Amino acid sequence: MNITTTIDGTTARIALRGDIDFTTLPPLRSTADALPAYVTDLLWDLSHTPFMDVAGLHLLFAPAPPNRSNRRTTVTGLRPQPLRLLLLAADTNPATFDLTRLLPDAPPVR
Template sequence: MYVTTEQHGRSATLTPRGDIDFAGLEQLRACLAGLPDTVGEVIWDLRDVTFMDVAGLHLISTPIAAARVSLTNMTPQAVRLLEAATAVFPRQEWDRHLPSPADPGLVRATA
C-alpha cells in the first residue's frame, strides 16, 4: 500500500494506491494519525484503489478529532460496498459517503 498525503491549509487529501483491506488498515490509520491537529477536513481520494472491503468501512469511520471526512473519485466497487453496507446497517448512515444522484462525480461530506 502506498499513500500520498497532500495538505492545503486545513485540508488534507490522502490518496491510497492498491487494495484497502485489513492488511493495510493500520498503515492507513497511521497516515491519519500523522496529520497535524490543525487539519479540519480529510479527503480520501479513492481513484487508485483497486479493491476495498469492510476494512474501508472501518477506515472511513476512524475518529479524526474534529475533522470532516469525505470521499472522492470512488470506484464502482467502492460504491457497491457502501450501498450494501447502507442496506445492511442503515443506522450507520454509510450512504452519506455516496455520490449525489444529481452529480455522480461529487460526494457528500460527513462531520
C-alpha cells in the first residue's frame, strides 16, 4: 500500500493505492491521527482502492477522538466494490452508517 498525504490550509487529502483491510487499517489510522490539530476537513481519496472490507467501515465511521471531534470526514473516488459495501452498510443500519455525512452529495438513504 502507498499512502500520500497532502495538506492545503485546513484540509487534508489522504490518497492511497491498495486495498483497505485489517492489515492496512493500522497505518491508515496512524496517518489520519498524525494530521495536525488545525486540520478540520479530511478527504479520503479512494480512486485507487479497488477493494474494501469491513475494516473500511471502521476507518470511515469510527468515532473521532475528543480532540478531533470538529474534523469533517468525506470520501471521493469510490470504486464499485467499496461503494457497494457502503451502500449495503447504510441500507442495513442508516443511523450508524450515515452516508450523507461521508458523501455530502449523496441523496439520503430511505
